[in-house]
Amino acid sequence: MLEVIGVSKSYGRNKVLKNVSFKIFPGELLFLLGKNGAGKTTLLNIISSIHSMTKGEVLINGFSIKDRPIEAKRSLGYIVDDIKAFEFLTGGEFLEFIASVYKLENKDRIIKRYVTLFQMDDCLNQLISTYSSGMKKKIMIISCLIRNPPVLIMDEPTNGLDIGSHLVLFNEIRSLASKKTILIATHDRFIIEGLIAMGIKSRIAIIKDGRIAALDTLDNLKRRYHKRSVAEVFLEVYKL
Template sequence: MQGIEKSYGDLHVLRGVDLDVAPGSIFALLGSNGAGKTTLVKILSTLLRADAGAASIEGFDIATQPADVRGSISLTGQFAAVDEVLTGRENLVLVARLRHLKGAGRIADELLARFQLTDAAGRRVATYSGGMRRRLDIAMSLIGNPPAIFLDEPTTGLDPQSRAEVWSCVKELAEQGTTVLLTTQYLDEAEHLADRIAILHEGRIIANGTLDELKRLLPPATVEYVEKQPTLEEIFLAVIEGAAE
């Protein structure tokens, strides 16, 4: 994409955004609330029209070929778009049928197994944990095998264990060839997952590179011996895993 701009009256949300996401990679768009991350995702997914600039996804122009773009992507928003009245399997079967795919039951069962939800397939989604709902949400977005998926702050509001579950799912997507554009305000999420990271600030990309490249933007660190203490998140996950054994 080149020169993407978007304004609402006098409010300039995007001020000329340039990005290039490599196929099969995880690209993290990092920024605080109000930086313009969700607006950019909506433009790329053809839900909004840019005021200026151009972008293409899988070779399709977002402005002149929106139907082809929508057929090449899937979008998972900040909140899981699942039907709590239905079971996990019923949610997947419903989406497969809406996409007019043959073998909806087989597709559902394969995705349930892929996302470790087989044991919960017959339960109503209202009984699922936050992490399970998000995993189901991502599974639903993969029906039809889109080559690219947009994850807009996928771990917002999740506990540490659920975040770890979602991170594992995202890594698996890229390993199987899916291009992932991930927006997040969590620094550790971008650091843990992304092949490349761009920092969006006040509508502009102010840094873009691998984690190592971004680290080189700062002065070399002073080497000191410090005993590393576990973080609270590490303690939490260890205790939970121990209790499950």
């Protein structure tokens, strides 16, 4: 489970997040939508402890990121949109490093599965600094998925991916959604509507001016705003 409780974030007088609260239960996927600058990435960075919050609380798998940070971080996987770290390692060295930090059992088999799925077999001996943006995204996705954490958060996970890798990730999310707690911040309406069409238990949260302006299932939101698609609901919320 992921619980965000009254989270606020300010930079001086600039209030980026204002009393944001929601829960995501195991076997549920929450899509987080909002315009650029609405606070999506700031919120994900707070959940993952990259940034501190001004006030509030976050519980990951029952562990407070303030009081039990190690346990909370071990329970969380974060696929970031902006990838800059570990470029001095090869892809293979990076995955081995992650496997050793988290003491993964059967690491060779697990790494091999995901490396093959994302067609990175021939790239593992290359420095990450030489990777294209899409390859960097794939190695970060793999490093997250091999850990099999109970809570997953993803910031624009399909950005930079080729069509084949986009489909692979889509299928992995579909497979994991019944067992994991998943939060995805995205502008990709195709992945939203595609996963919802698969019958995955999900809700949509729309963040506006640092607050959650709407939070419900897509069907309920379409009925409430008398719209036919997630894009139309989004535009209507931002008119309010």
